[in-house]
Amino acid sequence: MFTKEVAVSEKLAIHGGSPVRATPLPPSWHGVAEIGREEEQAVLKVLRERRVFRYMAGENSETLRLEKAFAEFTGHKYGLAVNSGTSAIICALVGAGVGPGDEVIIPGYTYIATAAAVIAAGAVPVIAEIDNSLTLDPADFKRKVTRYTKAVIPVHMRGTPCRMDEVLRIAREHKLAVIEDAAQADGGSYKGRRLGGLGDSGCFSFQMSKTITAGEGGVFVTSDRLTYERGLMAHDSAFSFWKPDESSIRPIPGEGFRISEVSGAIALVQFGRLPSIVERLHRAKYRILERIKDLPGIELQEVPDPQGDASVCLMFFLPAPDKAKEFSDALRAEGIACGTIYNKEIPDRHIYPNWTYVLEKRGRTANWSPWHPSVYKGKAEYSKDMCPRTLEYLGKTVHVGLSQKLTEQDCDDIAGGITKVAKALL
Numbered sequence: 001m002f003t004k005e006v007a008v009s010e011k012l013a014i015h016g017g018s019p020v021r022a023t024p025l026p027p028s029w030h031g032v033a034e035i036g037r038e039e040e041q042a043v044l045k046v047l048r049e050r051r052v053f054r055y056m057a058g059e060n061s062e063t064l065r066l067e068k069a070f071a072e073f074t075g076h077k078y079g080l081a082v083n084s085g086t087s088a089i090i091c092a093l094v095g096a097g098v099g100p101g102d103e104v105i106i107p108g109y110t111y112i113a114t115a116a117a118v119i120a121a122g123a124v125p126v127i128a129e130i131d132n133s134l135t136l137d138p139a140d141f142k143r144k145v146t147r148y149t150k151a152v153i154p155v156h157m158r159g160t161p162c163r164m165d166e167v168l169r170i171a172r173e174h175k176l177a178v179i180e181d182a183a184q185a186d187g188g189s190y191k192g193r194r195l196g197g198l199g200d201s202g203c204f205s206f207q208m209s210k211t212i213t214a215g216e217g218g219v220f221v222t223s224d225r226l227t228y229e230r231g232l233m234a235h236d237s238a239f240s241f242w243k244p245d246e247s248s249i250r251p252i253p254g255e256g257f258r259i260s261e262v263s264g265a266i267a268l269v270q271f272g273r274l275p276s277i278v279e280r281l282h283r284a285k286y287r288i289l290e291r292i293k294d295l296p297g298i299e300l301q302e303v304p305d306p307q308g309d310a311s312v313c314l315m316f317f318l319p320a321p322d323k324a325k326e327f328s329d330a331l332r333a334e335g336i337a338c339g340t341i342y343n344k345e346i347p348d349r350h351i352y353p354n355w356t357y358v359l360e361k362r363g364r365t366a367n368w369s370p371w372h373p374s375v376y377k378g379k380a381e382y383s384k385d386m387c388p389r390t391l392e393y394l395g396k397t398v399h400v401g402l403s404q405k406l407t408e409q410d411c412d413d414i415a416g417g418i419t420k421v422a423k424a425l426l
């Protein structure tokens with residue numbers, strides 16, 4: 001039932017009719033929109049106590065609290081906060097013992113950082129198809145496993161929980177490490193378990209566009225002591241000097257991925273806001289979906305566990321890319337924030353054909369390359385059309401941004417706009 005019935009004959013705003021929304025909806029920044037007095041006070045506290053470096057704060061460290069909170073939240077034993085989601089993935093990979101000569105399977109739809117992290121760890125990214133969930137297709141993941149595969153990174157893209165039962169089963173069959181990239185899915189779950197808590201490790205980002213944010217930052221969680229200790233060293237080249245008693249293994253070389261205590265303090269406050277943000281996003285998304293789910297001509301993205309959907313956006317498929325573009329243009333004219341995902345005009349950094357340095361197998365120098373024949377014996381190949389189903393799905397997708405600030409009326413306007421456009425165009 002639509003609360004606001006839109007007449008089929010009503011002219012689309014794009015053709016001069018009156019728009020469903022006279023004032024366009026607000027942008028969909030989630031954590032940023034919630035920044036308030038608590039974040040301010042947390043930062044001031046750290047500054048006033050002059051403990052901007054996490055190790056200065058000892059047991060009082062907000063970063064330490066953040067790590068414990070994330071570990072507990074995801075059901076893991078250990079958490080390590082770092083300066084970005086990319087760093088978190090690199091630590092998880094190094095932690096899992098991934099390095100030169102290894103392959104890591106990733107989906108063709110994820111932020112380029114997932115691929116870059118694999119390369120930074122010295123390994124070769126192998127790109128697999130997504131399916132109608134717009135996350136890793138388990139069947140293609142299985143097909144891409146070779147004797148060199150060491151890990152898989154299921155990415156809970158745009159808040160959608162991956163098909164984790166299948167991914168975990170295939171990974172266990174082939175003895176692969178499972179590193180969940182939950183950068184875009186803070187607070188989501190799959191069959192009652194938190195995203196980031198199902199695999200051997202989970203990675204989160206606190207970059208500005210994420211559900212919760214500290215401007216920059218990230219965290220990696222795991223229950224395996226060796227993975228954690230290797231991750232600790234990977235994140236800080238001097239870790240064994242700062243914390244000589246915290247590790248039982250011989251030091252390995254690390255990077256400069258330490259998080260600032262200021263960012264840790266902001267992220268900790270934001271973490272407290274996470275359940276409320278996700279709950280509001282989820283309520284908004286499923287109110288809209290309820291109103292558009294039976295519209296002819298629109299196929300909804302399949303969410304493997306709708307209850308656990310982190311709901312950062314709403315996505316649906318049109319019959320073809322030109323229809324998706326037409327639909328999205330018309331919907332925007334109705335005052336609704338939306339867009340298509342894959343089109344040739346805008347080279348989106350989340351879609352594999354635009355990952356030039358991967359497609360061209362380009363390392364940092366000729367000898368510093370995971371594809372260098374002296375270390376890599378596998379046969380990974382790349383081309384712009386190597387994952388045709390991924391491009392087909394993304395080409396016909398319309399993406400509607402959501403905000404936890406949407407009122408019921410806003411949600412009904414979005415549903416009304418989609419209905420109006422669908423009835424006029426499909």
Ligand SMILES: Cc1ncc(COP(=O)(O)O)c(C=O)c1O
Pocket residue numbers: 083084085086087110111113114155157181183184205206207216217218
């Ligand atoms: C799916 C995914 N993975 C990894 C990252 C990397 O996070 P960061 O930008 O914090 O390095 C992002 C961030 O945009 C992301 O969306």
